[in-house]
Structures are given as structure tokens and as C-alpha cells.
Amino acid sequence: MSELRERAEELMVEAVKLARSGEVELSRKYVRLALTYVAKGRVRLPREMRRSYCRRCFSPLVLGLTESRRVKRKTLIRRCLLCGWVRRYRLRGQTEES
Structure with missing residues (x-):
């Protein structure tokens, strides 16, 4: 792993x-x-x-402090509480086998 990547992760x-x-x-x-x-x-x-910061205001997303999460129709909705940016992630559910 490169030094820049390690430093970025830190x-x-x-x-x-x-x-x-x-x-x-x-x-x-x-x-x-x-x-x-x-x-x-x-x-x-x-x-x-990559998913742990707000793409608009660059604040780290901390649940309850700078981020709210909810699940609606198999979709995870993440909202930045500082700027209102919203990101939706489709949740993978278990498929029914016939």
C-alpha cells in the first residue's frame, strides 16, 4: 500500500x-x-x-452528530445534518428461493 494512501486513511x-x-x-x-x-x-x-464523508461539505459522517440514516423500501438513505446532502444506497436483500 502506498504511503499516501496510508496517510489518507489515518x-x-x-x-x-x-x-x-x-x-x-x-x-x-x-x-x-x-x-x-x-x-x-x-x-x-x-x-x-469513501462513504464516510459528505461529498458537498466534506464533513465526516458520524451517526447522530453529522448524519442521519433511515431505511425505506430496501434503500439506505444517508443525510448530512450540516448541509442537507442526501445519498441513497440500495440494500441487498435475501432472495426467495422457489
Whole structure:
């Protein structure tokens, strides 16, 4: 794994910790810096980390603090509580076998 990817992952983890402690503005800067490292190194973050920040305001999504989640019709709806950005993910259900 490249050094830039490792550093970006560390920054994303620290951004979540800062958001939980109330430092949302600093955590936004960490997310932006992590995304800059990923872009310059031409590497990809893991899926969990790609989905862990708001694409509009770059705040880390922490359930109950900066994010709300709900499930409706086999769809997970995630909403940023700071800017209102919404992302929908289709949930895979178990299929019935005849």
C-alpha cells in the first residue's frame, strides 16, 4: 500500500475522532487533505472511507452528530445534518428461493 494512501486513511480516522469531539471545521480540513493525497497519489480509498464523508461539505459522517440514516423500501438513505446532502444506497436483500 502506498504511503499516501496510508496517510489518507489515518487522516480520515482522525477526522472522525475530531468530529466526535466537536471540532467539525478541523475535521473538514482533514478530509479535504486526505482527498488531496488520494488524488495526487492516484490511489483509491476503501469503500467504507469513501462513504464516510459528505461529498458537498466534506464533513465526516458520524451517526447522530453529522448524519442521519433511515431505511425505506430496501434503500439506505444517508443525510448530512450540516448541509442537507442526501445519498441513497440500495440494500441487498435475501432472495426467495422457489
